[in-house]
Amino acid sequence: MSQASSNFTRVGVPGAGKPVYAVGRAARAYVDIQELCKKGNYWATMVQNELVRLTSGKLGHNHVYVKRQTFPGGVETFFLKLPGCEATVKELPGGYYIAHLEVNDDYFALQEKGAKPGMHYAYKKPDSTWAFKFLNKAQLAIKDRIFNLQAGLPNSHSMDAADNALVSIGAPEEEILTAVDLGLAHIKNSPFNDNKVGDYGFNLMYTPGTGDKGKVGGCISLREALNPEYVERLMETSYILADAMQQAEKAGVKVAWVSHEAGSAYLTQAMSIVRSRGLMLSKQTIYLSRPLTNPDKAYNLSQELGMTLNAKLSHNNFNNLNELAAGAGNLWGVTTSIKRLRKDDSYKAFDYCKEVWGSIGSAGNVWKIGVAVTSGVAAYYGGLSAVVTAVGAGAGVTVPFLVDNMRSMAQWPSNQAAIEGMVKPKLEAWIAGFRK
Template identity: 30%
Template structure:
């Protein structure tokens, strides 16, 4: 890792102008990171979409930092020696550290590239580029084929399914083999349909999974922001395609949730889209609130959190808002059924169910009814409990 650049060295003599020479705020780059910037320009010249996007966004800094949804500032953080404001610009495959000088020019003092970026810049290795891939499956075959979408756009077909993979796969090919069978099964699409029309996958290169117990807030995971920026572009470009399903798998929940946040900052509305989260490694409640703000279509079942207690509680925490949202199909009856069928399995099924059968059902039902509120809840819970666990009482 390179040592920090001394403020005394940040002069016009050891920096060069990379944007704004013809108007707007001048953007400079230190001589240490100029070769990396030049590599970006070369990749953009070869029409690599994310390199083109990176150059475009870095040039856009000539209008300043305000209103940029990929620019993050840590409150109160400045350069120790100079007191200059410090910004972090997240783009696909890279993070730029930018300092604002007293003369209102900006200087890139650090340009961190993801290891996978070097492969693209130098060799163009297939399957390692971040972004959208077409996924297909040969009839009766067991292998999923991939084809990089150079324009980062999904295939504009009604009801198109797009899987957002976790970042723990070396290539998009590996991500497709692991992710697509689960996505197809869970979304009930059917392999025959996929074999006929295919699907898409958004790939994020990385060495480890995104999110987790210590990073449960999806908006705090900084290493996914470049990928989320790219996914937001793909989602925005397809906003006129009806019925697109965006399904996040495991840590893909980070990328999808952050992309939704970016689209809100762009004042977008995605009324024709549906989102779904399979075993999310981050809070589904955060994503659901964003889905409401974007006017997205929702199914009653928004996320499958498996046996995760934290995931179940996250969904439970947002149940009231779902019930009160007239455009959300989630209602008290479904909430009661989902909690009994899903919540009990999460909360130590044997002991918890035994407690219910042993005469504590009234306490459980009362607690849930209080949490949900409103008339008819106890009836709904009682009906669901009878249908779900009635066979236990007949023994």
């Protein structure tokens, strides 16, 4: 909907919200976007929706994909960087005008080819090899089912309404099929694995490129890995993810977003974008497999967005130095787990022990049990500040416990069986006492 002349176009519905005008060449570019929208172009619709949001008057620091600058005379200028589109917006009394709008008309076609970030559906062909299809309006036949794909909307692999649609989010990869293989492996190692994934596939947020595999979280610095919300180069993928989250919530689709390695940076930033729009994601959940960014950031955002989490939120392998460094800001999972233990009644005492155990997955077993037990106790005696001391003291406190029970543990067929059958009842009774 617009009022257009040769010099300007009004963005949005006249009389609704603050007036926003595209002027000069920006006006002609905006009209082109509208024409693409009429043809059902998903990318153009996404860009137009974002420009229409300007009418709400909420443009500012709370948008992670916006830069703000004040010029002489007090004129506020905003620089929006969206997928395939860059805009310069200047503030007027009571409204905005778009002074510059640069649009990549080929962006949608590049997404389909995998040359730009986009949402795809990965599936197994009859010959058991994997393939992928860009999420656009189309039908896809997989075994005995027909999938009705929608542009940018995660598709459920299961006919069971209780199951989540699964989305894999990883680091940039040169080949989509490499991202498919990695995504499948991490989904299978997540709490959302089921026997239908291998048969009917999953959604894939693909980012093309070689990645920054030697850098923490795909970021330049450790500081950015600990605070990924505002890393500019992640925004193209993160924005597409945020839009998919919004679409899924509107459509009532339950989604589990499973990130692996540097994918945790995109996931965290996408949730930050959704928060900036004032939306909730009550039908969605997350899991971070070997995250290269601070999991506590993702946890805090998930709570602000109303997500319901699985008992296990993340898993690390600290033989990887990047994971070790990124995990330091979260005390390697302990901080987040204690928050959940204190606030979430469905998160049981032994869930806490297992998650801390799993988060520091490659550390020595004695030290892991020590951290799980002593940090849980410290949280109730002295709050989070006591946890740091507890982590260091963990091994010493629990060595007697393990020595006394070593023979009993050896009777079990595996460490996991011993944990479930012997350690679990003892630790659950011990830590539960501190919840009162």
